[in-house]
Amino acid sequence: MPTRYRTIRHVQFRDTDAAGIAHFSVFFQYMEEAEHEFLRHLGMSVMTRDDEGVISWPRVSATCEFQGAVKFEDVLDIEVEVLRRGEKSVTYRFTFLHENRPVAEGQITAVCCRLDAKGPPRSISIPAWITEKFEAGDEA
Amino acid sequence: MPTRYRTIRHVQFRDTDAAGIAHFSVFFQYMEEAEHEFLRHLGMSVMTRDDEGVISWPRVSATCEFQGAVKFEDVLDIEVEVLRRGEKSVTYRFTFLHENRPVAEGQITAVCCRLDAKGPPRSISIPAWITEKFEAGDEA
Amino acid sequence: MPTRYRTIRHVQFRDTDAAGIAHFSVFFQYMEEAEHEFLRHLGMSVMTRDDEGVISWPRVSATCEFQGAVKFEDVLDIEVEVLRRGEKSVTYRFTFLHENRPVAEGQITAVCCRLDAKGPPRSISIPAWITEKFEAGDEA
Amino acid sequence: MPTRYRTIRHVQFRDTDAAGIAHFSVFFQYMEEAEHEFLRHLGMSVMTRDDEGVISWPRVSATCEFQGAVKFEDVLDIEVEVLRRGEKSVTYRFTFLHENRPVAEGQITAVCCRLDAKGPPRSISIPAWITEKFEAGDEA
Numbered sequence: 001m002p003t004r005y006r007t008i009r010h011v012q013f014r015d016t017d018a019a020g021i022a023h024f025s026v027f028f029q030y031m032e033e034a035e036h037e038f039l040r041h042l043g044m045s046v047m048t049r050d051d052e053g054v055i056s057w058p059r060v061s062a063t064c065e066f067q068g069a070v071k072f073e074d075v076l077d078i079e080v081e082v083l084r085r086g087e088k089s090v091t092y093r094f095t096f097l098h099e100n101r102p103v104a105e106g107q108i109t110a111v112c113c114r115l116d117a118k119g120p121p122r123s124i125s126i127p128a129w130i131t132e133k134f135e136a137g138d139e140a
Numbered sequence: 141m142p143t144r145y146r147t148i149r150h151v152q153f154r155d156t157d158a159a160g161i162a163h164f165s166v167f168f169q170y171m172e173e174a175e176h177e178f179l180r181h182l183g184m185s186v187m188t189r190d191d192e193g194v195i196s197w198p199r200v201s202a203t204c205e206f207q208g209a210v211k212f213e214d215v216l217d218i219e220v221e222v223l224r225r226g227e228k229s230v231t232y233r234f235t236f237l238h239e240n241r242p243v244a245e246g247q248i249t250a251v252c253c254r255l256d257a258k259g260p261p262r263s264i265s266i267p268a269w270i271t272e273k274f275e276a277g278d279e280a
Numbered sequence: 281m282p283t284r285y286r287t288i289r290h291v292q293f294r295d296t297d298a299a300g301i302a303h304f305s306v307f308f309q310y311m312e313e314a315e316h317e318f319l320r321h322l323g324m325s326v327m328t329r330d331d332e333g334v335i336s337w338p339r340v341s342a343t344c345e346f347q348g349a350v351k352f353e354d355v356l357d358i359e360v361e362v363l364r365r366g367e368k369s370v371t372y373r374f375t376f377l378h379e380n381r382p383v384a385e386g387q388i389t390a391v392c393c394r395l396d397a398k399g400p401p402r403s404i405s406i407p408a409w410i411t412e413k414f415e416a417g418d419e420a
Numbered sequence: 421m422p423t424r425y426r427t428i429r430h431v432q433f434r435d436t437d438a439a440g441i442a443h444f445s446v447f448f449q450y451m452e453e454a455e456h457e458f459l460r461h462l463g464m465s466v467m468t469r470d471d472e473g474v475i476s477w478p479r480v481s482a483t484c485e486f487q488g489a490v491k492f493e494d495v496l497d498i499e500v501e502v503l504r505r506g507e508k509s510v511t512y513r514f515t516f517l518h519e520n521r522p523v524a525e526g527q528i529t530a531v532c533c534r535l536d537a538k539g540p541p542r543s544i545s546i547p548a549w550i551t552e553k554f555e556a557g558d559e560a
Contacts, residue, residue, distance in 0.1 A: 013316060013326060014309050014445060016438035018187065018492050019255055023434055025168040025200040029294050032165065036293060036353075045353060046293060047158065059164040063203040069260050072327060072438050073320070115159055120209050153456060153466060154305060154449050156298035158352050163294055169434050176433060180493070186433060187492060200366050213456075213465060298467065304479040305452065307538055308445040327438065339444040343483040349540050395439055400489050 003137035005038040005080045009069050021069040030078060031094045031106050038092075040078045041135045042087055044130060046086070057110035058121045064106035070098050074110075087136060088123050090114055145178040145220045151210050159250035161209040169204055171234045171246050172220060178220045178232075182277045184270060194269075198261045200229070202224035204246035210238050225274060228252055228263050283417035285318040285360045291350050301349040308342055310358060311374045311386050318360045318372075322417045324410060326390075335410075336391035338401045340369070344386035350378050365414060368403050370393055423557035424457040425500045441448050441489040448482055450498060451514045451526050458500045458512075462557045464550060466530075475550075477530035478541045480509070484526035490518050505554060508532055508543050 084091040096104040113121035224231040236244040253261035295306040365370040376384040393401035504511040516524040533541035
């Protein structure tokens, strides 16, 4: 049974635009914030320093469908779910509701990478200790 | 022959993150900026006031695939193209290159709407004068 | 005794830059978010619709001194205080600590205005019902 | 005679808020973008890698006074000037006009620092090669 993690976000004034509603691009920030909160909940971080350097999760794909508009000070109920877990990548699904009304649904696929000050990020197999954290979350 | 509009963007310092690369969410801002520049190029704006009020283009879908990372001060070559033009919506495709290397490819679908201070945005058929601007662009 | 309102903020990944620390400009967003949270705590909003239209608080001045850097996932303790309350404006002071270490101190001066779709914002005397909310906060 | 560097910025849709005007916090982003463009104009970057590591310019102070509101698609004329150059820091002044009307005036003080993956930024005397670039700008 895959973990479903729930959190909330208030629409900030800075998130709105001259059309009077939350700008579509902030939903990608909300998704990432919810993902990172979920990882902390599982006892991890999106960026970890180990003996060999830094492991992080660059994104290869991000999508969002918008079903309704929200305004300044609206409260968003956000649900994060692991949709797919591959050898090197994880796909998260995010659902946004406002007062039980669907607002948006998105997905982010992130690839486990080693970061290096010099070259580009290099994809790696997800380390066992990370897989275990996800699995512990699934069982909880 | 559909219009292809080209523009560039410098990766700003604020666009980068602690992984040392442009954050994925800023590509959605770059896409929108390129779309708006394209509309101005065609003699329109994404937000127009007419006798009946305001016409604007809320987004129903936004996606981006990321093929490579870019850093502070990298220059992005961005191409905008109208992929589909329906009765009430337009889908744009965006291609990002850095030094001829693919960086990202995205799509935004926007719906022609009347905005109102009170209710939510209300979709309308794209007015003839807007269709003409797109068609003039196609012929150019 | 002026109200002191306390809140916290996690440094988000999007808030960091390629120098590995929270970007200076996000402190202005944190300040505003704390101000708005404070106003909600007092039973108000930074943007209110009444019979005559909309009352809001455009900023005439914003400053921040930076005393230390913070990183992704650091927790900021933020304190908001009303430093001055004039006939038409309010000045807030914001103090940022991380693990009891000073990080930043800022001020925002906002002017009470009527907003109008057509003209620029127009400053007004702070309405009595708003002054009463601030005073109730001072006494609490 | 200190260099004055001029550039422009279009107010982007994402820069506006539900009050229909450019959000105050984006002026700090505009200031930094103008500063970085100015440094490139002088043949430098705000972030330089040399034999010993990375030199960058964390901010110790940022202020802005707002004199008028601007809307989506307004064009800002921005002027950057070196107000003070100390042994370890530089203070820039920024002036924003829209159609010759004053919009905002701000200052940023940045300190020359060595960055290090481990510790906090460490202030250093501005290297001679950087001072020469500023002086060449003054004489131009």
